[in-house]
Amino acid sequence: MSVSEFVELGPLTRAEGSIHLPGSKSISNRVLLLAALSAGTTTLHNLLDADDTQVMRNALRALGVSVTDHADQTCVVNGCGGVFPVRSADLFMGNAGTAIRPLTAALAMQGGDYRLSGVARMHERPIRDLVDGLRQVGAQITYELQEGYPPIVISAAQIQIKEVVKVRGDVSSQFLTALLMALPLVADQPIRIEVVGELISKPYIDITLKLMARFGVIVACPDSQSFIIPQKTSSVVYESPGSLAVEGDASSASYFLALGAIGKGPLRVLGVGRDSIQGDVAFADALGLMGAKVLSGPDWIEVTGVNNANGRLNGITLDCTAIPDAAMTLAVLALFAEGKTRLNQIASWRVKETDRIAAMAKELRKVGALVEEGADYIEIEAPQTLSGWQVPVEGIDTYDDHRMAMCFSLAAFGPNALKINDPSCVAKTFPSYFTEFNAVVA
Ligand SMILES: O=C(O)C1=C[C@@H](OP(=O)(O)O)[C@@H](O)[C@H](O)C1
Numbered sequence: 001m002s003v004s005e006f007v008e009l010g011p012l013t014r015a016e017g018s019i020h021l022p023g024s025k026s027i028s029n030r031v032l033l034l035a036a037l038s039a040g041t042t043t044l045h046n047l048l049d050a051d052d053t054q055v056m057r058n059a060l061r062a063l064g065v066s067v068t069d070h071a072d073q074t075c076v077v078n079g080c081g082g083v084f085p086v087r088s089a090d091l092f093m094g095n096a097g098t099a100i101r102p103l104t105a106a107l108a109m110q111g112g113d114y115r116l117s118g119v120a121r122m123h124e125r126p127i128r129d130l131v132d133g134l135r136q137v138g139a140q141i142t143y144e145l146q147e148g149y150p151p152i153v154i155s156a157a158q159i160q161i162k163e164v165v166k167v168r169g170d171v172s173s174q175f176l177t178a179l180l181m182a183l184p185l186v187a188d189q190p191i192r193i194e195v196v197g198e199l200i201s202k203p204y205i206d207i208t209l210k211l212m213a214r215f216g217v218i219v220a221c222p223d224s225q226s227f228i229i230p231q232k233t234s235s236v237v238y239e240s241p242g243s244l245a246v247e248g249d250a251s252s253a254s255y256f257l258a259l260g261a262i263g264k265g266p267l268r269v270l271g272v273g274r275d276s277i278q279g280d281v282a283f284a285d286a287l288g289l290m291g292a293k294v295l296s297g298p299d300w301i302e303v304t305g306v307n308n309a310n311g312r313l314n315g316i317t318l319d320c321t322a323i324p325d326a327a328m329t330l331a332v333l334a335l336f337a338e339g340k341t342r343l344n345q346i347a348s349w350r351v352k353e354t355d356r357i358a359a360m361a362k363e364l365r366k367v368g369a370l371v372e373e374g375a376d377y378i379e380i381e382a383p384q385t386l387s388g389w390q391v392p393v394e395g396i397d398t399y400d401d402h403r404m405a406m407c408f409s410l411a412a413f414g415p416n417a418l419k420i421n422d423p424s425c426v427a428k429t430f431p432s433y434f435t436e437f438n439a440v441v442a
């Protein structure tokens, strides 16, 4: 799609209904890799069908793993038992952090020759902390263009196991996730991974550990910064669980839960709830703090408007380190809140699909919000009156960032219709987003 394409939404006042969520991106890409590395066949149900999971599937196929898509989002993976049949490959990873980072680590353990690249933005997203971690065990990795960023080239090397591997956790948790999933393949002795400095996005590590356990590898956590990879007991490390159902995507749920608050609801998301392993379900708690009426069950969450008599949400101040993706939804919800909303601990936004702090600030100002941004925070104050809302004739720009497009669909609940440019960027994690959105709003 060219950037001149857009969707026009609203002005909208009501949202109600229910949505069956697409599969979680974070779970889908982890279980694809774990299934590929395991012995045996794994049937994955409700696997996300979107750009990020397609690049992972295609990479695994290029590595010689049989990955077969069936109807109803079911996918059958015939694992390779830890050794990829193809020993040399050039892999395109799009802009999927959950694909390039874990796969880089798994490939560095293979003793083969591989190159991993992505879209232009991927070549601006850091990978140095992971490469530094992998080099500690003898991996040979070089940067093709710019030090610290993809494309990267992995050369055949003898892995030398260390008792302790250190990794920084303050830029992305995906580096630790990648090491956690890859090091069991070569652990001739237990390996202690130590996180240096702060660990951001911690709930994603919990997802990693829980899914590794489903494939038979139990990592001990003696303290919040240390992870002990168990010693290998046979040549095959990961065991297939046979079949596995992927939960609905909790980050994708956030847009619909937000709709239930600003469009009165009831709006129910099906596929994530209290039993979820995804940290982004905590978005529902943040909504509650903003004054929304939230109910939940084991695998559903429902929002029915707000508690406040004036029908508006409350502005909040929140540490968002545990919910970096869903926190973007709060930034646009701030347009419907009394008082300021301040989102703290979001420095990682600057190294994701775009510089999300800058993009969010620029586009929120276009609709009339007062916005202050800092290195690791954003503070938003809604237009004080209806006439304070602006209509950006050029539309809201989305920066090839799926979440910018999905978040700003909520701004159509302001007094004016709104154009969202390049809406097809939602294909990264939620190709049918605007169809689902239009089905529940009026
Ligand atoms: O591990 C994961 O599945 C993810 C971790 C988070 O990234 P960071 O750890 O870089 O914050 C999150 O933003 C991303 O969408 C998915």
Ligand SMILES: C=C(OP(=O)(O)O)C(=O)O
Pocket (backbone or CB within 6 Å): 095, 096, 097, 098, 099, 325, 352, 353, 403, 429
């Ligand atoms: C940061 C995101 O993606 P990635 O997995 O590419 O890091 C995201 O989906 O918001």
